[in-house]
Amino acid sequence: MQLIIFLLSLFLLISSLLYISEGVAAGCEDWTLHGSKDVCCRKCKPGNRLVTLCGPDPSQFCMPCEPRHYTTEPMSPYCTICTQCTVQACTASSDTKCGCRPGLRCGDKQCTFCVDECKIGEEPTPQRVCRKCPEGKFNDQIHSACKPWRKSCPEGQTLEASGNASSDNRCKSVPQPSASTTVSTLHVRIPHKGKS
């Protein structure tokens, strides 16, 4: 019996500490008399959802939101799931402030999740991870799609260095040809018919 009482007190202590640590007071903040023995809640305490509107016991009217849930309405019967990315953590009375830590970026318009920021030479995949640019493509910018290497150099230029994941094929100007270096000879064998 003593053990049970001890465990029960321990449980009550821990749960009250939890509520204190989350800063949420449970219950109805404002109520009015209804009939001879009932009262009705007009406004739950911040971070509480409405469970029962009227009854004899005002402590039963409102309950704090479950962990990772919040409400901004004083009379809402339910709490909303907190948005899942954090610059400022969700509390029982305000939603998460969104944005992503350095090195991460928002994964969608509403920033409901963060993804790794892809580096130069990488691109984001539909599976929300970064991968190295595949052979034949490059990316010289962060967090964007890889682009194919140029297929040829502009006229008057020649390939200087092949591309890699982070840079395109590089071209350089060909020095103006001078006559002495561009002599090419064409050897043609002409078959002889008959005897010599």
Ligand SMILES: *[C@@H]1O[C@H](CO)[C@@H](O)[C@H](O)[C@H]1NC(C)=O
């Ligand atoms: C890719 O090529 C560029 C230019 O040719 C070079 O500067 C760079 O070091 C190369 N990067 C890697 C990872 O090989």
